[in-house]
Amino acid sequence: MKTTNTLGRLTRGCITTLLVVPALLSAGTSLAQTKDPVVDAIVKEETDNSQLQPLAHQLLDGIGSRLVGSPGMAKAGEWALAKYKEFGITARQEKWGEWRGWERGISHIDMVSPRVRSLEGTQLAWSPNMKKPVTAECIILPEFADSVAFQKWLPAVKGKFVMISMLQPTGRPDYNWTEFGTKESFEKMKTDRAAQIDAWRKRIANTGLTSRTLPPALEKAGAAGIVTNNWSAGFGVDKIFSAYTKKIPTVDIALEDYGILYRLADGGEKPMIKIQAESTELGAVPTFNIIGEIKGTEKPNEYVMLSAHFDSWDGGQGATDNGTGTLTMMEAMRILKKVYPNPKRTILVGHWSSEEQGLNGSRAFVEDHPEIVANLQALFNQDNGTGRVVNIGGQGFLNSYDYISRWLTKVPANIREGITTTFPGSPGAGGSDFASFVAVGAPGFSLSSLGWSYGNYTWHTNRDTYDKLVFDDIKNNAILTAILVYQACEDPNKTSRDKAVMPINPRTGEQSKWPSQTKATRRGGLD
Incomplete structure (x- = not known):
């Protein structure tokens, strides 16, 4: 000890x-x-x-x-x-x-074009119920010069599933690169990844919104749903948190399948997916x-x-x-x-x-x-x-x-x-x-x-x-x-x-303070 x-x-x-x-x-x-x-x-x-x-x-x-x-x-x-x-x-x-109160139901996510593939994914907590399955094109949130450009583009989301997460450069965790990769290739991947992360953050920031406020804005503009990938830096693993939408589904698709959709959309092949995500609101x-x-x-x-x-x-x-x-x-x-x-x-x-x-x-x-x-x-x-x-x-x-x-x-x-x-x-x-x-x-x-x-x-x-x-x-x-x-x-x-x-x-040169008491939130997600 x-x-x-x-x-x-x-x-x-x-x-x-x-x-x-x-x-x-x-x-x-x-x-x-x-x-x-x-x-x-x-x-x-x-x-x-x-x-x-x-x-x-x-x-x-x-x-x-x-x-x-x-x-x-x-x-x-x-x-x-x-x-x-x-x-x-x-x-x-x-x-x-x-x-x-909210109860999770089934989540079915399938790519139906340009080929058929069942996708690994699930709706986020508190995602709204879908009364029936929806089939629509997947599009990527593009780069914008500024929020004005974003607002001009926004009508294009109507009836589409919008992908709002970065395409990861690798699905291998860093320890796997350390074990098998050359030092040069690992360093290059990390440099490229850091640049992609910075670029994607700028992409979100240039909308004038945040990762939290962007989904409601897309929802208001008529998007069919929000598609994310919150990779947790391990093989086959994603963080599953909460949805910010009120009427349309928000689903997390696994890195491997998200990558397929992203590359197809980026290549102009207009992938189509079908989502059925059921849930029950309990008041x-x-x-x-x-x-x-x-x-x-x-x-x-x-x-x-x-x-x-x-x-x-x-x-x-x-x-x-x-x-x-x-x-x-x-x-x-x-x-x-x-x-x-x-x-x-x-x-x-x-x-x-x-x-x-x-x-x-x-x-x-x-x-x-x-x-x-x-x-x-x-x-x-x-x-x-x-x-x-x-x-x-x-x-x-x-x-x-x-x-x-x-x-x-x-x-x-x-x-x-x-x-x-x-x-x-x-x-x-x-x-x-x-x-x-x-x-x-x-x-x-x-x-x-x-x-x-x-x-x-x-x-x-x-x-x-x-x-x-x-x-x-x-x-x-x-x-x-x-x-x-x-x-x-x-x-x-x-x-x-x-x-x-x-x-x-x-950092401040001042004496640190004992943590202060924070009051409990006693009414959550209802206002």
Whole structure:
């Protein structure tokens, strides 16, 4: 376990404090060898009786993606309540707002001319329903000298599918070029790609619009639909986000097929495609968090929290974002209820909704439960894929090294030794739900995981599916989380909330500020 400092220059006193950490961790090696029956029971339960795979199958295969406002999210909430009841854990659904309800239907996309080919693609979230399939020509957004030229061209989109994404120069990820390409060809490709990206950005900018406002403008001008390719820099993988159109479909077509259409259109061959994209608008639907609870016996009004967002984008199954965090916390709660049913402090788990639209579920919880936030011993959040936890930062809390290091000494060496700790670290301003708590000065910590190509292959993509889960790593994370929660409950002292002195921003020369609280959006996509 490595300890690093990220705050730059520190006072002599701070340096002395930080130097104590290796000694603490070294002492922890012998402490960890002292048998703790609860720790042993946690490890044994997960090793011999893990429920992660059946839970994953039920959530990811049986229910699937959990877009906020969708029936999938509602079904997942019902499932979670039923599972917690099965575990003997009290759980509740807490409504905190409402969202535009939407249900995905089928997406069929076919090229019908100059030849027939079924295309890989899907409608974006909240894309409008098509009452019947539409067949039309695909055209490319051309280059414009300025917005005046764009406005003169705009009537040409009537009845056409408009392609508004750049043609990628390669469908091979960079690591593939590094392995097989010559240095010269790789550098040339990167140079050409950078030039294309700059040129395409200028193409969009010269319309006088943005990538967000362009689709509605094309819709208003009578386009039949919007065609995009949001490649995620990996083989066969695209980011699937939300549509900005109200009446016409917006579909993402995979790089390989998008390239075919683009080259045909660019060559004047007027490719024709047929799109059928069905969806159902459900009006305003409630948004909710699922909160599970194991009541404390000695200090019931002090809290230790497990945390993971429950919602997902819906291009895949929401497996690593954030099915894995959800499964980790559910499994840790199941184990704790079985082997540590009478904790000293109350244990809560928060399964948040609408994290993907801006941490809204956890921000709402922070606003609605000041009594819990004020008495929070610690919160542990996991949200960056299937990998085993390899980093825990102090989030800018000056004395976090003290309690986190002590709690980690109880973690088995094979798990603990792979974790780097950073004290006091810097407070996270976003990224995931722990930041909602850090912003109000409550000790929320991120259990950060190994990547497993998360950014390119599974984060918000069409490939975020069950088969990408690495259950051995998730088992480690469930054990780690359960032990940290157990230790936080048992600690005789309340955790310190003293904040480290923030560093000077080298760009501005001014002292950095602690992140400020952001209010939850409680009515989404309805105005």
